[in-house]
Structures are given as structure tokens and as C-alpha cells.
Amino acid sequence: MASKEKIHLVDAGLKINSPYPPVLRTSREVDLIISLDFSEGDPFETVFSAKQYADELKLPFPPVKESVRKEKEHPQDCYVFEGRRPEEPTIMHSPLFNLRNCQGEEEIKKEREKYTTSSSTTMCLRSNTS
Structure with a gap:
């Protein structure tokens, strides 16, 4: 890559705002996914979107209880969605804005x-050929 004047990068999170799709391929044989949510919206949206994506494609995915959505305004710092079978990965999901990092719902809202994350930027990377 260093010999190229320009390289083109694609965000792996393009499909569901998180890079689950390339990781969920069964050929990867993934045991653990560490999911970091840095969005200002629903901190569980990516997990539920990934679950739906996996279900549609019949890919192994651990159960994710719908009840965690009740915590979206005041999430904990870490959630573990444990795989039930060897082919299902375990997912450790950590919302950035959570009750450990922030002092309650109001501060979480302020930080979000x-x-x-809704503003987009374009980045152009050039290799240093000098």
C-alpha cells in the first residue's frame, strides 16, 4: 500500500453502522466479538441490526433479549450476549455513554x-513517498 499514491477505504460498518457483517461469516470461526458503541442514538441499535442480519442469512448469533432496549437511556457499561452453541460467538457490548462513564441519564443525554456521530466527513489518505 505504501507504494500507491492513493488508496480507497470503505467503512466496514457501512451496512449496519458496525462491522458485524464481515466478522459474522462462518468461515471466520469467531468466538468473541467486542462491540463498542460510540453513537449518540440507541446504544443497542447495532446489536439488534446485526441480530436481524444474522437471522436473515441464517448465521450463528447469540440471543439478545428485547428487554435491554428499556435501558437505552441509561445503559450499563458492559453487556454480554453469550453464545449457546460452539458456532455462536459471544458478544461483549459496551456503550460509550453509560452509567459508569456518566453521572446519570441527564449527563448521558448531554454527552450524546x-x-x-451524525455529521459525516471525507478523508483522503496519501502515502508519504518522499
Whole structure:
């Protein structure tokens, strides 16, 4: 790559705002997925989207209880969705804005608004050929 003047990168999270699709391929034989949610929205959206994606393609995915959605305004710092069978990965999911990092729901809301992810930027990387 260093010999190229330009390289083109694609965000692996393009499909569901998280790079689950390439990791969920059964040929990867993944045991553990560490899922970090840095979005200002629903901190469980990517997990549920990945679950739906896996279900549609009949890919192994651990159970994710719908009840965690009740915690979206005040999430814990870590959730473990454990695989039940050897082919199902275990997922450790950590929302950035959580009750450990923030002092309650109001601060979580403030931090989400302060550090939004909805604005997009374009990045051009050039290799240093000098």
C-alpha cells in the first residue's frame, strides 16, 4: 500500500453502522466479538441490526433479549450476549455513554448531544513517498 499514491477505504460498518457483517461469516470461526458503541442514538441499535442480519442469512448469533432496549437511556457499561452453541460467538457490548462513564441519564443525554456521530466527513489518505 505504501507504494500507491492513493488508496480507497470503505467503512466496514457501512451496512449496519458496525462491522458485524464481515466478522459474522462462518468461515471466520469467531468466538468473541467486542462491540463498542460510540453513537449518540440507541446504544443497542447495532446489536439488534446485526441480530436481524444474522437471522436473515441464517448465521450463528447469540440471543439478545428485547428487554435491554428499556435501558437505552441509561445503559450499563458492559453487556454480554453469550453464545449457546460452539458456532455462536459471544458478544461483549459496551456503550460509550453509560452509567459508569456518566453521572446519570441527564449527563448521558448531554454527552450524546455533545459528541454526535451524525455529521459525516471525507478523508483522503496519501502515502508519504518522499
